[in-house]
Amino acid sequence: MEKPSTLFTGIFGAFIISTGAMVLLPNSQIGNLQPTVGDWDGTQPSPTDVYPVDRRLIGRDVYVANGCFYCHTQQVRDLQYGPDMPRGWGNRRTVARDYLYENVPLLGSTRMGPDLANYGAAGWRNEQSEDTKKPAARDAAWVFKHLYNPRTFVSDSNCPPQTGMFTRHVIGEKASPNAAFVEGREEWIPGDDARNLAAYLLSLDRSHPLPEAPTVIKVKEEKK
Ligand code: HEC
Structure with missing residues (x-):
């Protein structure tokens, strides 16, 4: 190894990149999600x-x-x-x-x-x-x-x-x-x-529509 500092920079860099990709980026995408209540289409339950x-x-x-x-x-x-x-x-x-x-x-x-x-x-x-x-x-x-x-x-x-x-x-x-x-x-x-x-x-009921996941299909009625 010519320069030990290259090794340490590599290790440190890998750590920084993976923290960014797996912790910081996901956190910036979904870390601040709020429940949607009545403010985007008026039909949200509490x-x-x-x-x-x-x-x-x-x-x-x-x-x-x-x-x-x-x-x-x-x-x-x-x-x-x-x-x-x-x-x-x-x-x-x-x-x-x-x-x-x-x-x-x-x-x-x-x-x-x-x-x-x-x-x-x-x-x-x-x-x-x-x-x-x-x-x-x-x-x-x-x-x-x-x-x-x-x-x-x-x-x-x-x-x-x-x-x-x-x-x-x-x-x-x-x-x-x-x-x-x-x-x-x-x-x-x-x-x-x-x-x-x-x-x-x-x-367990997640059938209310969300902005990012609107209702796709009507749930089939059960056979009587
Ligand atoms: C070894 C796997 C296994 C485990 C562990 C298991 N289940 Fe099941 N469960 C099944 C299978 C297979 C079915 C489908 C057959 C049936 O309806 O009984 C099922 C069906 C169900 C259903 C649907 C019944 C309906 O209304 O049609 C419910 C509710 C349920 N399980 C609840 C539970 C709960 C609560 C637990 C924990 C205490 C549990 N299961 C643990 C395998 C499992």
Whole structure:
């Protein structure tokens, strides 16, 4: 090595360039994103309608703790990159602004199960396992039954049953409307984790249009 300073300049330069490209440039592009509320087309919902708070936030921790993100993504790709939208997983692609208040966005990388970015939105469907037993619209009672035992609905479902989130009760006068499973005089009702998780899942709705991601397709209506 003729000049050690060349080596150090090289190392330093590589460090500066990569910091610029991977930290400063992205930060200048999306570091100051603000939620759009009512100011660009007048139809925006308020941030608390769009971004989860309270029980839904706790449910998000349950989602993380149970590794749901290993099999479920929360990102809808643009039409040119895949048929996410025709599958019924969303009416537009998702963009950085959709994840504004999420400390660690749960984008996920593997799709063993359907994408859940819009699970709580009207018309969400699960093309992967189209099944006549699936309802037109998901609600908490449905989520509980699916969580308790997904194979009730899809005989070869890989979605792990969360039986431990339910407690067994002896039925009093009549079965609870939230009972996930009833056998004889006993019922399994959702505990806090299941209720929080259901609230979180049903809050997932990124169907409102954004300036950089306008609505692309109308979500197909579920078969009745
Ligand atoms: C081993 C992979 C795997 C893991 C881990 C997993 N799932 Fe699933 N999930 C699937 C598959 C496959 C399906 C599609 C079959 C079905 O509907 O059961 C599915 C479907 C679903 C659905 C759609 C049900 C509907 O309404 O049609 C929901 C909601 C869901 N999973 C939630 C969860 C939650 C919450 C967790 C974490 C507690 C979880 N999944 C963990 C594989 C997984």
